[in-house]
Amino acid sequence: MGCYHLWSLSLGVLLMVCGTLGAAPRKPVNVPFGRNYVPTWAFDHIKYFNGGSDIQLHLDKYTGTGFQSKGSYLFGHFSMQIKMVPGDSAGTVTAFYLSSQNAEHDEIDFEFLGNRTGQPYILQTNVFTGGKGNREQRIYLWFDPTTAYHSYSVLWNLYQIVFFVDDVPIRIFKNSKDLGVRFPFDQPMKIYSSLWNADDWATRGGLEKTDWSKAPFVAAYRGFHVDGCEASVQAKFCATQGKRWWDQREFQDLDALQYRRLRWVRQKFTIYNYCTDRVRFPTMPVECKRDRDV
Template sequence: MGVKGVYVMLFLLEITSGVIGGVPRKPIDVPFQKNYVPTWASDHIKYFNGGAEVQLVLDKYSGTGFQSKGEFLFGHFSMRMKMVGGDSAGVVTAFYLSSQTSEHDEIDFEFLGNRTGQPYILQTNVFTGGKGDREQRIYLWFDPTKAYHTYSILWNMRQIVFFVDDVPIRVFKNCKDLGVRFPFNQPMRIYSSLWEADDWATRGGLEKIDWSKAPFVASYTSFHVDACDATTPQKAQICNTRGRMWWDQRAFHDLDGPQYRSLQWVRSKYTIYNYCTDRTRSPTVPPECARDRDI
């Protein structure tokens, strides 16, 4: 391990050992079939150990994806994932929550593949009431193709937090009082997919896929969902009763000091794009950015 790796390990030990509240419950390993079903190209999904591990395959004929069996309103969602290795430029691996209305809400992890030797880019985005354009991009402090890492979302009435291995990398606060819509009344399903970026990649300045490197494989395990079931309107109404679930408790209304310091560490060392500071796109600072401490 190099000097940089030692510093990263020491930092992570410091920030995780100092947390006194607001750490989501530890995910429980469950098989794929408990919470998910394929959505398309099911023949491109491979199962191992009774569904404890799943691989998504992308080739020149098709990608594939899956979704949760139920819909949810608030909770904690996580996957342990290992990204496509080697030359994966033009390949996108997505893990996200989304409602199915015209003014939809969405909470996104998108992993943007790379040429061999270049770092993966992790892009996050939040849509509220159909409005997105809130991209943030970071490099990860590890190689996500070598081993499984945990990617999770905490969603309650106060905030949305993106975590990587329990390290918060982004927070999106409820800024309804500032005129910014927040996801609070549209149940969402969980989705994941492996697909070719194609035109989207070209528009975003990413390189196109090299099909000679196919098939591309992303691996998943630990299909954890700890959330309020909102599959029916009656169930969704119960989910809106605040204060009863662990994620509604005061410890999860905000990040604590050590968590904010770790978030600042990610922003200062690994952030490569933040819509909050993009004056070409937004001549004035979006109102949520100050509350999210993004500026």
């Protein structure tokens, strides 16, 4: 755990010195769960606190649980503050993602893969466009995500999708339509989160199974921030007119500071990147040509 504290401290100094320089997304506003979200399954496994401003998802040997947004969105900034399942969380997955509804769906994924006590969580990200995924990247976090709330965010506009952890960009997926790669731009997505058992693959490829004697497994949430263009008859208008803050020039690419932070994550914490996996992809996927610019 010492290395987590060391890296957290070093990054904290960087943020204090440079934090005002980057074009970070607007600061999320804390709102209660019920304003934008509803449970989707196993309602009795969601616990509410502080008038619905804080919730917990519970997983036991019978079921996990999950929730989704009431609306669907076409571009915007979406975030949650989550405290991951503590202790022996092997086999569990805590997911936060956006997804459209049809067969050729678009999807933007955060998946937090639990582990045995004392081992680090793995954060897996993925992007689906037109039903095509297989774009996994995995990192270790530079802190223990079970001891405090941390913010996990997605910025999505016509130019890029950026994954943030506490305002640090950990992944960027650029619009590469000019290279023949589909990009999410015309399918509104709902926001989802869930806690579920995936011990057939989640921890060491399924070698580590869920220890149900440790149940219930609990993930805590707050800060249910949604700032997006809700799908309606106006959806195409707000998506194409460049009126929203996320369409402005400073959000069409990362700035120099954000690229430095992204390279820091790549160099220190990345443990898998599909772009460099020549076993699965003997020919590098086309969109990875832009990934090499990081």
